[in-house]
Amino acid sequence: MKIAERMLLSGNEAVALAALRSGVNLGVGYPGTPSTEILETLGEIGGRAQWSPNEKVALEVALGVSFSGGRALATMKHVGLNVAADPLFTAAYTGVDSALVIVSADDPGMASSQNEQDNRRYAEAAGLPMIEPADSQEAYDFFMQAVKLSERWNIPVLFRLTTRICHSKTVVQCDGATMPAATPAFRRDIKGRVMIPGYARLAHRRLRSKLAAISEWNEEGELSETVLHDRSLGIITSGVCAMHVREAAPRASMLKLGLTYPLPMRQIAEFIQNVERCVVVEEGDPFLVDAIRAAGLKIDSKSESFRFGELNSERVRLILQGEEEPDAVPRKPGKPPQLCPGCPHRNVFQILHDMDCIVSGDIGCYTLGVMPPFEAMDTCVCMGASLGVGLGLRHSLPADEARRVVSVIGDSTFIHSGITGLVEMVYNPPATGHVVLILDNGTTAMTGLQEHPATGRTLDHHRTRQVSMERLAESIGLDSVEVVEPGAMEPALTAALARNDLSLIIVRRPCVLAAGKIRQYEKAIAEDAACASCAE
Amino acid sequence: MNDIVTNVVFAGLGGQGVLKASDIMAEAAFESGFDVKKAEIHGMSQRGGSVTSDVRFGERVYSPMAPVGGADFLVVLSEDQIEINQHYLAPSGKLLSENDLRDVKLPHPKSGNVALLGILSTYLNLDESIWLDAIRANLPEKIHAVNLEAFALGRSLNGAR
Ligand SMILES: Cc1ncc(C[n+]2csc(CCOP(=O)(O)OP(=O)(O)O)c2C)c(N)n1
Ligand code: SF4
Numbered sequence: 001m002k003i004a005e006r007m008l009l010s011g012n013e014a015v016a017l018a019a020l021r022s023g024v025n026l027g028v029g030y031p032g033t034p035s036t037e038i039l040e041t042l043g044e045i046g047g048r049a050q051w052s053p054n055e056k057v058a059l060e061v062a063l064g065v066s067f068s069g070g071r072a073l074a075t076m077k078h079v080g081l082n083v084a085a086d087p088l089f090t091a092a093y094t095g096v097d098s099a100l101v102i103v104s105a106d107d108p109g110m111a112s113s114q115n116e117q118d119n120r121r122y123a124e125a126a127g128l129p130m131i132e133p134a135d136s137q138e139a140y141d142f143f144m145q146a147v148k149l150s151e152r153w154n155i156p157v158l159f160r161l162t163t164r165i166c167h168s169k170t171v172v173q174c175d176g177a178t179m180p181a182a183t184p185a186f187r188r189d190i191k192g193r194v195m196i197p198g199y200a201r202l203a204h205r206r207l208r209s210k211l212a213a214i215s216e217w218n219e220e221g222e223l224s225e226t227v228l229h230d231r232s233l234g235i236i237t238s239g240v241c242a243m244h245v246r247e248a249a250p251r252a253s254m255l256k257l258g259l260t261y262p263l264p265m266r267q268i269a270e271f272i273q274n275v276e277r278c279v280v281v282e283e284g285d286p287f288l289v290d291a292i293r294a295a296g297l298k299i300d301s302k303s304e305s306f307r308f309g310e311l312n313s314e315r316v317r318l319i320l321q322g323e324e325e326p327d328a329v330p331r332k333p334g335k336p337p338q339l340c341p342g343c344p345h346r347n348v349f350q351i352l353h354d355m356d357c358i359v360s361g362d363i364g365c366y367t368l369g370v371m372p373p374f375e376a377m378d379t380c381v382c383m384g385a386s387l388g389v390g391l392g393l394r395h396s397l398p399a400d401e402a403r404r405v406v407s408v409i410g411d412s413t414f415i416h417s418g419i420t421g422l423v424e425m426v427y428n429p430p431a432t433g434h435v436v437l438i439l440d441n442g443t444t445a446m447t448g449l450q451e452h453p454a455t456g457r458t459l460d461h462h463r464t465r466q467v468s469m470e471r472l473a474e475s476i477g478l479d480s481v482e483v484v485e486p487g488a489m490e491p492a493l494t495a496a497l498a499r500n501d502l503s504l505i506i507v508r509r510p511c512v513l514a515a516g517k518i519r520q521y522e523k524a525i526a527e528d529a530a531c532a533s534c535a536e
Numbered sequence: 537m538n539d540i541v542t543n544v545v546f547a548g549l550g551g552q553g554v555l556k557a558s559d560i561m562a563e564a565a566f567e568s569g570f571d572v573k574k575a576e577i578h579g580m581s582q583r584g585g586s587v588t589s590d591v592r593f594g595e596r597v598y599s600p601m602a603p604v605g606g607a608d609f610l611v612v613l614s615e616d617q618i619e620i621n622q623h624y625l626a627p628s629g630k631l632l633s634e635n636d637l638r639d640v641k642l643p644h645p646k647s648g649n650v651a652l653l654g655i656l657s658t659y660l661n662l663d664e665s666i667w668l669d670a671i672r673a674n675l676p677e678k679i680h681a682v683n684l685e686a687f688a689l690g691r692s693l694n695g696a697r
Binding site: 008111135163164167168169170171240243244246247250312313314331332333334335336337338339340365368 | 539549550559562563566571572573574575576577583584585586588597598599600601603604616617619620623
């Protein structure tokens with residue numbers, strides 16, 4: 001390779017650049033730490049990128065693009081793939097025409113997530129190849145490989161990053177080469193893409209034979225790296241763990257896997273034979289361990305207590321020594337985050353606290369309303385759950401307690417997965433009615449101030465049609481829909497709780513970090529509009 | 537090839553410029569031709585919680601995270617964050633903190649991060665011009681002057697001590 005460029009990039013930036021250079025026609029997704037910057041960067045460097053209302057829609061849009069013969073990228077955090085799981089499993093059957101790469105950004109250690117699920121499990125469950133880069137260089141190189149693999153076998157490819165890949169900056173060197181663009185054109189393939197049982201049965205068989213072929217290709221080792229040093233210890237690993245391994249045991253032999261589903265089991269068996277003791281080092285679930293053991297091969301693994309949290313070179317050292325416990329000395333936790341001074345959510349949670357409401361909460365900055373001094377959140381499970389969980393509480397609690405239940409959800413979260421909850425509310429109203437608060441701060445603050453359909457601006461902050469949450473709610477058939485400032489919320493909430501009907505209160509005031517930016521975007525939009533009218 | 541890696545851990549609270557400082561450090565090392573890895577945990581950091589960021593550089597760096605007990609420098613922007621990050625520091629490592637700036641008047645209250653980089657720079661063998669370029673590349677133009685001043689101030693401090 002002729003090195004034309006040497007750059008210091010985060011994994012997310014490397015993926016965005018590789019997507020641009022591999023001719024991705026459209027990147028779609030929903031924000032979620034640690035994946036968010038991929039689409040933001042893709043947009044900035046000249047690619048086409050869009051936020052969807054949620055991950056399921058994003059993946060479906062991406063699938064449509066690749067059915068059309070265009071290349072598509074869908075990005076999301078690990079829990080986003082749960083939302084997109086329905087199209088995911090059947091897209092494995094339909095396959096794709098041009099490349100479809102799905103980035104799953106996992107968060108072992110939960111730097112900013114509600115769970116630490118290991119999405120390698122999805123690869124096996126859905127039957128999709130999974131690629132795992134170990135740093136930004138590999139994020140760049142392997143992304144190009146993912147595009148090729150997707151087009152060679154006409155199959156969506158899962159591209160698994162973790163927080164330490166997404167948000168670590170490492171050196172990327174490349175020749176700057178680009179792939180020839182795909183040219184979309186419709187090709188009819190009814191049996192391939194209409195998944196009625198008769199066609200899907202055939203599609204399932206096709207999927208399994210593609211996976212068998214990919215597994216054979218994986219045996220050739222294009223994406224694996226074998227280092228044979230000291231034969232007394234061999235380590236099988238993947239992703240960022242490979243870097244911790246290099247550091248913790250520089251003299252050990254290592255098999256680093258780049259394509260972790262379907263696994264190259266012959267290559268693995270050969271490596272195990274070449275070393276005296278073989279240890280699998282992986283973060284999270286025993287994914288490699290279970291698969292390798294199921295193949296009848298003998299390996300050592302970490303103890304169960306290392307399943308929690310992320311790995312680092314010290315922990316890898318402990319695993320290699322066969323230690324049971326991850327840390328000798330428990331560390332003091334840092335200072336937890338808090339709602340910013342002046343944050344509009346502060347008012348709301350003070351009132352919910354003072355009124356002693358039972359708060360069915362949701363995910364966003366406002367989840368920090370659970371922290372002192374407010375401690376005004378009683379449940380928080382996943383995006384959108386505030387509606388359903390609140391209704392369940394209302395259905396089942398005694399009336400005097402049911403009347404205290406309030407569902408609290410952010411604007412971006414409402415668009416993501418709150419709308420169906422509102423439909424449920426009018427379809428199966430609890431006897432005491434219900435009250436929903438949408439905390440509309442005009443942005444997706446939690447993940448760094450992204451636009452969403454109710455802001456009326458696109459990913460790159462240009463004007464688009466605006467979804468009106470109040471008109472939407474009215475059309476669904478609630479009894480009362482009000483829009484108030486945080487300062488005027490208390491009387492509105494008191495009145496709504498006293499009625500046995502279905503109320504929505506939209507508490508509207510911009511996030512203090514976003515307010516200035518929103519003014520700038522709107523100013524730029526107004527200036528553009530003025531220019532356009534001049535030109536006419 | 538030698539396997540010496542310099543480890544710098546930056547710590548502080550969200551909004552203090554921890555990540556900016558580590559970006560500038562990483563870029564200076566990168567432009568000096570080193571292999572560099574920089575790790576950070578962000579996401580909720582805007583909201584005033586603890587933030588750390590590791591910068592590691594040398595001929596070849598593997599893990600992006602500085603080893604516990606292996607930091608050559610711990611640069612802390614908020615005194616109350618020293619205790620929880622002390623374990624990163626190597627026995628021979630150097631702690632640089634707000635306290636080192638107590639006798640000076642910063643050109644801007646928010647330029648403490650860059651002033652500490654100034655002190656740090658006197659321990660690292662990287663060209664001053666590379667530092668200055670890295671500062672310019674990572675900050676908006678309208679605050680270049682104050683930050684270059686803060687850097688120069690930090691750089692003058694170590695010599696005086
Ligand atoms: C399925 C899923 N996708 C993405 C996320 C990441 N995430 C958590 S909350 C949130 C949106 C927050 O925006 P909003 O509801 O407007 O509240 P705010 O942070 O602005 O207060 C996002 C994108 C997630 N937790 N789960
Ligand atoms: S970022 Fe915005 S919404 Fe989040 S805590 Fe700060 S002011 Fe509130």
